[in-house]
Amino acid sequence: MRPAVVLLSGGLDSATVLAIAQDRGFSCHCLTVDYGQRHQIELEAARRVARFLEAKSQRFVKVDLRAIGGSALTDDIAVPRDRDVEGGEVPVTYVPARNAIMLSILLGLAEVVRAVDLFIGANAVDYSGYPDCRPAFLRAFERMAETATVAGAEHGLPFTVHAPLIDLSKAEIIRRGVDLGLDYGLTWSCYDPTPRGLACGRCDSCQIRRRGFREAGVSDPTPYDS
């Protein structure tokens, strides 16, 4: 089995990506990045998902992006509620260069486990305001990876950033995961959980998740506050 490295956040999208990569026959080494996000509850979800899907390995790396700030997820900026998620502008939950940072760490892991296949749950449908969720970024990252690494620069191996969800709606993602036997009750999406550990139901991520389950005709296992 060929090795692959998978960014696994604990959210719905990356859990589906792991299920897809396993289904394609890759031996999956997962990377879960703790970047100082408010929703630490996501990290526990990532652990449950990796165990449930029997990933080959899982590593946790801390990067304290709060030292840089600039986002509602890492700084003292309020997470918006009931925002129009169709608006298209860059939301305050955008973390500057987040996918570049996380994919670069994933690239380091790829060098260590000798993988040239990277998997990420980037999605250009629901996250159209995030530049680092678009195909142009992923292609530019592949070129960069080939020059940054021993595998690429010395051995001429091409890197592929697989983003199997890039063009899918949330409902399509959910149906794909259900087909692969994924239990979405293990995943977590809310940016702003209540102290008692309920999903707020009103942040961008909750809004998008709820609508996805509704449109997929699948019952949503998430415990919402409202």
Next chain:
Amino acid sequence: MRPAVVLLSGGLDSATVLAIAQDRGFSCHCLTVDYGQRHQIELEAARRVARFLEAKSQRFVKVDLRAIGGSALTDDIAVPRDRDVEGGEVPVTYVPARNAIMLSILLGLAEVVRAVDLFIGANAVDYSGYPDCRPAFLRAFERMAETATVAGAEHGLPFTVHAPLIDLSKAEIIRRGVDLGLDYGLTWSCYDPTPRGLACGRCDSCQIRRRGFREAGVSDPTPYDS
């Protein structure tokens, strides 16, 4: 004054880069990355250098690359002594994807302080075995940066990765820094300091530093063990 972001490790090279960037009239925001390297003494050196050169700001970001391993600097692999540093092969002190990771975090800081000029002390002369110290990598990173960010993807701003030391010998770097008034006694290079805080004098980094001062005809302020 235009803002710039500067990777500042506490070593000789990045201290010189900061002095050059300040001399070119940039207002410099420094990023010091604690990636779990053995030589924590470097971080204190970075603090001293930023203060001495009156940088606009300095941020410290932790990224625990020990969770990934694969290098003598972040794993339980011995730092080599008295190695032939002219050999050209990739040394065990290579940290997988290190410059991609550090430049990506620097890119996040650039977004926050609204800078499009990034400075790094990459050098293709003494670090010819490190793929991520070569011009091809830096150019590929610029292209990636333009697709990864709001500044690049939404506002069409080009990013420049400045590597003013890329073609310089260590002696030339030292002479440049001395001309700019830099005190190299504030900097630290050794990969493997003794418990009493002396430089080992025998790792790749000490060998290259010593020879640089000798060739520059400048007295080396470093306290060596041997």
